[in-house]
Amino acid sequence: MNSPVPSCNCSLTLNKKGSRKFLKMSFPVHYGNYSELETHEFIFHFNLNNEIIRVKKKGDNWSHPHEWLKRTIGNDWVYYSTGGYSGVFDATGEYYLPNFTYPTNNILGGNPFLLPQVLDLTDNWYSMLQELQGSVSPLSKSPYDSKSLQHPLDIFLPHTPQALEKKAENLFEIIGGRISVLPPDARHVDYNLVPLTISRGCLYKCRFCKVKNSTPFTELSRAEITDQLNQLKLLFDKDLANYNSIFLGEHDALGVTYKLILHAVEESSDILQLHRSNILGSNTFFFGSVDSLLSTPAELFRELDRLPGNTFINIGLESADQATLDHLGKPIQESNVRDAFQRIQEINREFGTVEITSNFIMDENLPSGHYPKILELIRDSQQHKKPKGAVYFSPLAFDRPSRSKLFAFNRLKILSRLPTYLYTIQRL
Numbered sequence: 090m091n092s093p094v095p096s097c098n099c100s101l102t103l104n105k106k107g108s109r110k111f112l113k114m115s116f117p118v119h120y121g122n123y124s125e126l127e128t129h130e131f132i133f134h135f136n137l138n139n140e141i142i143r144v145k146k147k148g149d150n151w152s153h154p155h156e157w158l159k160r161t162i163g164n165d166w167v168y169y170s171t172g173g174y175s176g177v178f179d180a181t182g183e184y185y186l187p188n189f190t191y192p193t194n195n196i197l198g199g200n201p202f203l204l205p206q207v208l209d210l211t212d213n214w215y216s217m218l219q220e221l222q223g224s225v226s227p228l229s230k231s232p233y234d235s236k237s238l239q240h241p242l243d244i245f246l247p248h249t250p251q252a253l254e255k256k257a258e259n260l261f262e263i264i265g266g267r268i269s270v271l272p273p274d275a276r277h278v279d280y281n282l283v284p285l286t287i288s289r290g291c292l293y294k295c296r297f298c299k300v301k302n303s304t305p306f307t308e309l310s311r312a313e314i315t316d317q318l319n320q321l322k323l324l325f326d327k328d329l330a331n332y333n334s335i336f337l338g339e340h341d342a343l344g345v346t347y348k349l350i351l352h353a354v355e356e357s358s359d360i361l362q363l364h365r366s367n368i369l370g371s372n373t374f375f376f377g378s379v380d381s382l383l384s385t386p387a388e389l390f391r392e393l394d395r396l397p398g399n400t401f402i403n404i405g406l407e408s409a410d411q412a413t414l415d416h417l418g419k420p421i422q423e424s425n426v427r428d429a430f431q432r433i434q435e436i437n438r439e440f441g442t443v444e445i446t447s448n449f450i451m452d453e454n455l456p457s458g459h460y461p462k463i464l465e466l467i468r469d470s471q472q473h474k475k476p477k478g479a480v481y482f483s484p485l486a487f488d489r490p491s492r493s494k495l496f497a498f499n500r501l502k503i504l505s506r507l508p509t510y511l512y513t514i515q516r517l
């Protein structure tokens with residue numbers, strides 16, 4: 090219900106019902122249930138724990154009426170821009186470009202965090218709320234304390250920027266550290282997922298990689314996974330009702346014994362009750378590697394296909410050219426990359442709710458065999474166009490937008506017989 094708030098010239102809608110599906114639309118779609126506070130200048134959104142999750146300015150002093158700032162559970166602000174480029178959807182599979190406050194490998198978009206109106210919101214949203222609250226008449230006696238008067242905006246004020254930062258730190262403590270990169274497939278749920286660590290580290294420690302850590306690859310125990318889930322349930326609290334997806338961390342969850350993956354998916358479903366979410370369906374996302382994919386029995390994919398929900402597994406192939414793999418410092422053989430790509434096609438054909446996607450590196454200074462050998466896989470070896478099994482190109486350099494890289498990507502996309510997109514690194 091939308092209620093005008095006395096003497097504040099603003100209105101507050103509690104528990105507003107957003108979309109029950111993640112939709113790819115050219116206008117902003119807000120999903121799940123949330124509260125909306127609208128003033129003549131701003132719109133603020135809060136989750137079911139009354140923590141700020143989105144904000145935008147109204148009027149001419151804002152780049153585009155469809156653009157928003159979103160706050161993630163890792164307490165990052167992300168600016169969603171329309172991109173000012175009509176090919177955004179073709180390049181990324183999404184209508185909006187996420188822009189981050191930290192270095193990443195994007196080749197589209199600008200730097201909205203340099204704009205004063207954007208900085209004003211990320212820096213001052215809380216004092217704006219305090220000012221609004223100061224101008225509001227008390228509504229009624231608090232039901233909890235008969236002496237104190239309750240203001241309608243009181244519910245948001247305990248969630249200060251410091252409290253939100255602390256909550257993000259608690260999240261990282263529970264899962265054993267910040268997640269340096271999420272799979273590109275997480276775009277299907279706008280990167281809104283519950284992270285659950287089932288393994289740490291990765292197998293290869295590639296020289297080129299900017300998101301790796303020094304932890305040797307290790308698998309967590311069932312007890313550690315259950316303990317994390319119980320703590321995550323408490324941390325997400327009421328807003329858990331707005332989540333229908335999990336990410337199994339961190340860099341190569343496919344590398345654990347396949348029964349542990351199934352256990353993590355089933356235990357998450359029991360403890361987090363994702364199938365009861367305000368958003369329909371459920372999804373599991375994780376990463377895999379060439380070796381973990383080649384050694385995983387078909388049993389895993391069969392079982393995942395049998396369980397409710399969809400599974401997206403993203404495999405870092407990087408290149409099918411030995412000279413490029415050596416140049417990148419990725420200690421695998423090109424023949425294994427070709428075998429993994431072949432296996433990906435088989436799994437995508439056979440199991441309807443499992444989609445394996447792959448990543449390749451893009452850069453102007455790679456050995457000459459890199460692109461021809463990728464085209465052998467994504468064009469020559471495919472009889473016809475396929476709707477499933479996306480291929481992502483990940484720019485190697487962390488720098489600013491580049492027209493020449495975009496041109497190179499568009500050429501690959503036109504030639505590819507698989508859905509082909511850019512992969513911009515996003516953390517949690």
Ligand code: SF4
Nearest residue numbers: 291294295298301340
């Ligand atoms: S690319 Fe993947 S396997 Fe290689 S170091 Fe990075 S996280 Fe590890």
